[in-house]
Amino acid sequence: GNSVTQMEGPVTLSEEAFLTINCTYTATGYPSLFWYVQYPGEGLQLLLKATKADDKGSNKGFEATYRKETTSFHLEKGSVQVSDSAVYFCARVNTGGFKTIFGAGTRLFVKA
Amino acid sequence: DTGVSQNPRHKITKRGQNVTFRCDPISEHNRLYWYRQTLGQGPEFLTYFQNEAQLEKSRLLSDRFSAERPKGSFSTLEIQRTEQGDSAMYLCASSFPPIRTGNPSSYNEQFFGPGTRLTVL
Numbered sequence: 001g002n003s004v005t006q007m008e009g010p011v012t013l014s015e016e017a018f019l020t021i022n023c024t025y026t027a028t029g030y031p032s033l034f035w036y037v038q039y040p041g042e043g044l045q046l047l048l049k050a051t052k053a054d055d056k057g058s059n060k061g062f063e064a065t066y067r068k069e070t071t072s073f074h075l076e077k078g079s080v081q082v083s084d085s086a087v088y089f090c091a092r093v094n095t096g097g098f099k100t101i102f103g104a105g106t107r108l109f110v111k112a
Numbered sequence: 113d114t115g116v117s118q119n120p121r122h123k124i125t126k127r128g129q130n131v132t133f134r135c136d137p138i139s140e141h142n143r144l145y146w147y148r149q150t151l152g153q154g155p156e157f158l159t160y161f162q163n164e165a166q167l168e169k170s171r172l173l174s175d176r177f178s179a180e181r182p183k184g185s186f187s188t189l190e191i192q193r194t195e196q197g198d199s200a201m202y203l204c205a206s207s208f209p210p211i212r213t214g215n216p217s218s219y220n221e222q223f224f225g226p227g228t229r230l231t232v233l
Contacts, residue, residue, distance in 0.1 A: 004154075036224075043116075044155070044203065044224040089154050098143065098168065100205075100222060102154030 002028050006090045006103035013080055014111050021075040021106045023064075023090035031092040033057075033066055033073040034100070038087045047075075047088070085110045114138060116225035118204050124231045125194055132190045133228045137206030144187050145222060146179055147203040148172065155203050161187060162209060194232045201227040 007022040025031060035047040035057070048057030053068035062077045073090060090103040117136045125131050137144045142163050147155035158177070159169045163184040173179075176194075181187040191198055205222040 043226040044205075046221050046223075049221070091154070098145070098160050099157040100145075100147075100155070101157070104152065104154050 002026055002031070002092065002094065002101050004090050004092050004101055004103040006088075006106050009087075009105070009107040010109055011106060012109045012111065015082055016079045017110075019075070019077040019080045019084075019108070021088055021090075021108070023073045023075065023103060024071050025073065025090075025092050027068075027071045029094045031094050031097075033064070034091040034093070035062070035064055035073070035075050036089040036091060036102070038089065038105070040086070044089065080108070080110045082110045082112050084108060116204055116206055116223050118202075118225040118228050120228060121226060122229050122231075124233065126233050127196060128193055130190065130192045131194060131230065132188055133202055133230075135187045135189070135204030135206075135225060137186070137204070138223055139185075141206035141208055141223070142184065143207045143209055144181055145205040145207075146187070146189055147205065149201040149203055149227070150199075158189075191230075194230075196232045199230055199232045201229050203227045 003026045005024050032051040034049045036044045037047045038044050048059040050057040050066035053066050056065045064073050064075045087105045087107045089105045091100050093100050119134045123131055145160040146158040148158055149155040157170050158173050159179050161181040164181050176192045179189045204225045207222045
């Protein structure tokens, strides 16, 4: 079936550290892939997306590359800030689809 | 504010009571979605509408749940005879329908509201 698996949190980093949050998906069809972020007390916001293999999504210093060969969409940032502390969700939508399937979320804490 | 809005933001109710939540999507969007998010989990799809038509319902949506979008604008989600297991964050999202282009992976972003947190005592 369709699923998304992401690394368990929480992830705790010091400011300016390198961030990787792993995400893999089941290889059913040709999904579009997303990272959403949820700041404390707020709704989900789309962080970045990639709609086909080898696409790289990027926003606010975050990047993720759609890797079909490894069915992965890992989130990276070169230098995190305290303000990046949030829960990050990896997600997929199948071609022409409507239902977003989310991973369980990874909480990130960034210490000053 | 032209984003997706949801009311109320918080609802505390006693087991067995009925509750109703409202979602106002972005005005140009004709698709509207409901999701449920429990603690420590990602959102799970419940149902979606295109205009006023409810086109898909998840098996998570028991008979106690009903969603409507009578005029193709705002939507309501009602839970009858609430149970403690219904405690969750209920999220609404809206979007345009997918654009069909030469790329079969075309997709339109879903914009999420802040959610309604339901606590059933």
